[in-house]
Amino acid sequence: MKDLKISIIGCGNLGLSIIQGLLESGIISASNLTATKRNLNPLSPLKEKGVQITSDNKQAVLTADMVILAVKPYNVQPILESLKPELKEKKPILISVATGITIQEIKDWTALDLPIFRAMPNTATDVKQSITSICLQGANKKEEDLVSQLFKSLGEVVYIPEDLMEAATVLGACGIAYVMRFIRAMIQGGIQIGFDANTASTIVNHAVKGASELLITRGEHPEFEIDKVTTPKGCTITGLNEMEHNGFSSSLIKGIVSSYQKIEK
Ligand SMILES: NC(=O)c1ccc[n+]([C@@H]2O[C@H](COP(=O)([O-])OP(=O)(O)OC[C@H]3O[C@@H](n4cnc5c(N)ncnc54)[C@H](OP(=O)(O)O)[C@@H]3O)[C@@H](O)[C@H]2O)c1
Known part of the structure; x- marks a missing residue:
């Protein structure tokens, strides 16, 4: 891999984000990474770390085992069509993180039989700490293992059928924004009951991290952990029920479904 x-x-x-995660994980040396962009200014800090930076996509493909x-x-179609000769010459593993672009479209635009992955x-x-949903076509076990290793160095990985990629985008990628908004609301509540913003943030961020770790480590349903903290007639259940009367779960589910309907259009 190195x-x-x-x-x-x-x-x-x-x-x-991907490059920063890879550099931090240490599974790839900086000199084996190339980043392209037309305006290279924002990539200067990467150059200082030893990453190759260029605006020449063709050259970047010619030096890559994985693109x-x-x-x-x-931008996917014009870029892939402009890179056809280089992709044909190098036959790299191709990973697209572009939302909504199918493997069949990538195959049509490259007119090649490359190992193709979609990753979200x-x-x-x-x-x-990413959760990356992946689907693939035309890859062998070794290529699949390489891609798994790459994304596992950036967090957790799940393999899903391609027709669930849009749902994965909503739950995993948009999900970050939903959770951020939930955290912000908790911080606002914390300030109203007496904390300064910094202390409220620290408490809330760690409560959220702890709740998530409990579920990941124990594999239990959230309601099982909720039962443990809801004393009969206590303050937790009183607060939770008030949130539900105001549409807490329903509002989240409706938001997720609305995002999905929007992405499906
Ligand atoms: N952000 C997320 O949470 C997230 C999560 C999952 C998937 N995605 C998907 O990931 C993709 C990127 O999202 P993003 O938020 O990172 O977008 P972004 O910040 O706009 O990054 C795309 C970059 O592509 C560069 N670019 C455009 N044309 C180019 C060309 N011809 N050659 C080389 N570079 C070119 C642009 O820089 P220049 O203009 O300087 O060239 C731009 O910095 C999208 O397809 C999105 O659907 C995003």
Whole structure:
């Protein structure tokens, strides 16, 4: 893995998160990573860390065993079509993180039979805590293992059928924003009951991390953990029921379904 050469085409928010996570995990040496972008200024800090930076996508493909396409969805077709000769020559593993672009579209635009993966990470790649949903076509076991290893260095991985990729985008990638909003609301509540913003943030961030770790470590249903903290006639159940009377769960579910309906359009 350490010798694998990876090029990230279109190194914006997500591309940068992926590179930062990979550098921190140490599974790839900086000199084996190439990041491309037309405006290279924001990538200067990467250059200082030894990552190759360039605006030449063709050159980036020619030096890569694995190409991660991290441009906006509308840029995927023109970029892939412009890179056909280089992809044909190098036959890299191709990973697209672009929302809504199917494997069949990638095959049509490259006119090649490459090992193709779609991956849907989230911005927690930055701190190696992403959940990345992956689907694939045309890859062998070794290539699948390489891609798993890569994304496992950035967090957790689940393999799903391609027709669930949009649902995975909502739950895993948009999910970061939903949880952030939930955290913000808890902080606001914390300030109203007496904490300064910093202390409220510290308490809430760690309560959320602890709740999540409990579920991940024990594999129990959330309600099982809720039962443990709801004393009969106590303050927790009183607060929870008040939240539910105001549509807490219903509002979250409706929001998730609305995001899904929007992404499906
Ligand atoms: N953000 C998320 O949480 C998230 C999660 C999962 C998936 N995604 C998907 O990931 C993709 C990237 O999202 P993002 O938020 O990182 O977008 P972004 O910040 O706009 O990054 C895309 C980058 O592509 C570069 N680019 C555009 N045309 C290019 C070209 N011809 N050659 C090289 N680079 C080019 C742009 O920089 P220049 O203009 O300087 O070239 C830009 O920095 C999207 O398809 C999105 O659907 C995002």
